[in-house]
Amino acid sequence: MSQQDFTPDEMMTIAASRALKNDDVCFVGIGAPSAACNVARLTHAPDITLIYESGTIGTAPDVLPLSIGDGELCDTAVTTVSVPEMFRYWLQGGRVTIGFLGAAQLDRFGNINTTVIGEYDSPKTRLPGGGGAPEIASLSGEIYITMKQSLRGMVDKIDFFTSFGHGEGGDHRQRLGMTTRGPTMLITDLAIWRPDSETKSFQVVSLHPGVTREAVQATCGWQVEFADRVDETPAPSELELDTLRALKARTKAAHERTENKGEAA
Amino acid sequence: MAKFQTLQQAVADNLKDGDSVAFEGFTHLIPHAAAHEVIRQGRKDLTLIRMTPDVVYDQIIGMGLAKKLIFSYAGNPGVGLLRRVRDAVENQWPQPLELEEHSHAAMANAYEAGAAGLPCAIFRGYLGAELARVNPRIKTIECPFTGETLAAVPALRPDVTFIHAQKADRKGNVLIEGILGVQKEAVLAAHRSVITFEELVDDLDSHPNACILPHWTMSALCQVPGGAHPSYASGYYTRDNSNYLAWDRVAADRATFLAWMKDNVLEASPDDFASRVSALRTAA
Numbered sequence: 371m372s373q374q375d376f377t378p379d380e381m382m383t384i385a386a387s388r389a390l391k392n393d394d395v396c397f398v399g400i401g402a403p404s405a406a407c408n409v410a411r412l413t414h415a416p417d418i419t420l421i422y423e424s425g426t427i428g429t430a431p432d433v434l435p436l437s438i439g440d441g442e443l444c445d446t447a448v449t450t451v452s453v454p455e456m457f458r459y460w461l462q463g464g465r466v467t468i469g470f471l472g473a474a475q476l477d478r479f480g481n482i483n484t485t486v487i488g489e490y491d492s493p494k495t496r497l498p499g500g501g502g503a504p505e506i507a508s509l510s511g512e513i514y515i516t517m518k519q520s521l522r523g524m525v526d527k528i529d530f531f532t533s534f535g536h537g538e539g540g541d542h543r544q545r546l547g548m549t550t551r552g553p554t555m556l557i558t559d560l561a562i563w564r565p566d567s568e569t570k571s572f573q574v575v576s577l578h579p580g581v582t583r584e585a586v587q588a589t590c591g592w593q594v595e596f597a598d599r600v601d602e603t604p605a606p607s608e609l610e611l612d613t614l615r616a617l618k619a620r621t622k623a624a625h626e627r628t629e630n631k632g633e634a635a
Numbered sequence: 636m637a638k639f640q641t642l643q644q645a646v647a648d649n650l651k652d653g654d655s656v657a658f659e660g661f662t663h664l665i666p667h668a669a670a671h672e673v674i675r676q677g678r679k680d681l682t683l684i685r686m687t688p689d690v691v692y693d694q695i696i697g698m699g700l701a702k703k704l705i706f707s708y709a710g711n712p713g714v715g716l717l718r719r720v721r722d723a724v725e726n727q728w729p730q731p732l733e734l735e736e737h738s739h740a741a742m743a744n745a746y747e748a749g750a751a752g753l754p755c756a757i758f759r760g761y762l763g764a765e766l767a768r769v770n771p772r773i774k775t776i777e778c779p780f781t782g783e784t785l786a787a788v789p790a791l792r793p794d795v796t797f798i799h800a801q802k803a804d805r806k807g808n809v810l811i812e813g814i815l816g817v818q819k820e821a822v823l824a825a826h827r828s829v830i831t832f833e834e835l836v837d838d839l840d841s842h843p844n845a846c847i848l849p850h851w852t853m854s855a856l857c858q859v860p861g862g863a864h865p866s867y868a869s870g871y872y873t874r875d876n877s878n879y880l881a882w883d884r885v886a887a888d889r890a891t892f893l894a895w896m897k898d899n900v901l902e903a904s905p906d907d908f909a910s911r912v913s914a915l916r917t918a919a
Binding site: 400401423424425426435436437438439440441443444445450451452453454456457458461462485490491493494495496497498499500501502503504505508509530531532533534537542543546547548625626 | 721819879
């Protein structure tokens with residue numbers, strides 16, 4: 371096979387960006403989701419509304435923020451509201467169509483752990499915690515998840531249910547009183563996954579160019595299911611790649627510009 | 636009625652050992668100078684409240700001033716984990732730290748309930764979330780009209796709230812612009828509050844719906860230019876992202892951390908903040 375001119379990370383970001391539509395209202399998690407959402411905005415979805423939990427609504431940053439509250443997000447937003455208003459009126463009020471999340475630990479039902487590795491009371495590793503994710507996961511119209519595959523990240527059983535996906539699968543969400551759809555797509559560096567309509571367990575529906583089924587299983591801690599029909603994800607277009615790379619280059623330059631002589635924090 | 640004071644005096648007058656204290660600012664306008672003054676004065680047994688206990692709480696907790704943390708996201712935004720908080724939780728160094736952990740929605744609602752004088756906040760939250768199992772202060776309540784099960788958490792009423800703002804006028808009215816976070820709610824929920832600010836002006840020059848805290852809602856006002864560094868003050872200076880990245884190395888090791896705190900906090904003063912933002916200034 372010929373050498374590909376894009377990396378698995380780039381394929382992941384671009385595949386994730388394609389999932390977003392021009393009329394979506396997307397609550398953006400920091401990191402990989404943020405890059406994907408902004409590539410969507412800069413390519414096929416120029417009017418997408420991006421919301422960050424710092425209260426910025428309809429933001430259009432020229433560079434990717436390091437944090438969810440960088441000044442760039444506010445400066446380019448349609449409006450910026452307080453954090454209580456963000457969570458009450460806009461998320462709880464049902465205005466968000468897509469919640470786009472990353473995950474430290476994920477299971478096959480789209481349940482996410484970002485709280486602890488090990489026991490909660492005596493953790494092996496204390497992770498940052500849920501932040502906005504528990505309510506983003508239950509109150510957004512549907513959830514997209516993006517993460518790099520690894521045996522540590524994609525596990526048979528997560529250590530802590532920070533954000534509820536499909537729980538034990540099936541109609542578990544409805545049984546808890548949730549009316550939103552939950553995780554409907556998982557985009558990794560190797561594949562696109564969607565939940566089975568009955569069991570709600572993720573199945574591979576598309577393999578990225580050059581990726582084998584064995585490679586997907588080798589970096590996933592649960593027994594991977596493949597859909598009856600598995601497509602090949604279209605390779606990134608020139609426009610998509612150029613847009614992503616330019617965005618990353620602008621971001622790197624901007625973050626280096628803030629290099630400060632002072633020593634103190 | 637607010638008093639204009641030095642930060643040293645305002646901290647001494649308002650924060651006591653054992654108090655519950657919020658330092659708020661959602662990435663923007665984080666009151667670093669105030670936190671450093673608290674560290675210098677060595678307040679003990681604090682219950683720290685903050686939605687996003689980032690670098691500023693890594694420092695307070697690493698210096699052994701806190702017995703409890705009420706929070707919803709303990710990370711260094713965009714960088715990674717908080718190594719001093721981890722050391723306290725995982726290894727009880729320099730002392731054990733009790734955690735009361737929530738989601739952002741819960742904390743934001745709880746501050747709002749505190750500001751509104753309510754005993755608790757009610758919201759649609761924690762559905763399927765395991766925090767409700769490990770935090771006994773997360774409860775549910777049935778809506779008396781629809782029967783829907785909703786989450787309830789106690790209102791946040793800090794003994795003291797510290798925030799940083801852009802401007803104060805000579806009467807002590809304070810203007811906050813840009814990412815507003817939960818600062819207004821945190822001040823109105825608190826029994827006492829101390830506000831540091833960038834610039835003293837004759838006229839706040841704001842629009843009719845601006846986020847303004849009237850002077851009679853706070854205890855003390857202290858002008859500390861640069862007082863949010865390495866966080867930022869929109870209109871004054873940008874976020875020192877490289878400093879947040881560097882913190883990951885400083886906090887990785889106990890000795891490096893303590894040496895850094897001695898040089899940059901214990902042997903420094905509020906006046907040092909202005910020079911730390913000189914290369915980051917955006918306004919003329």
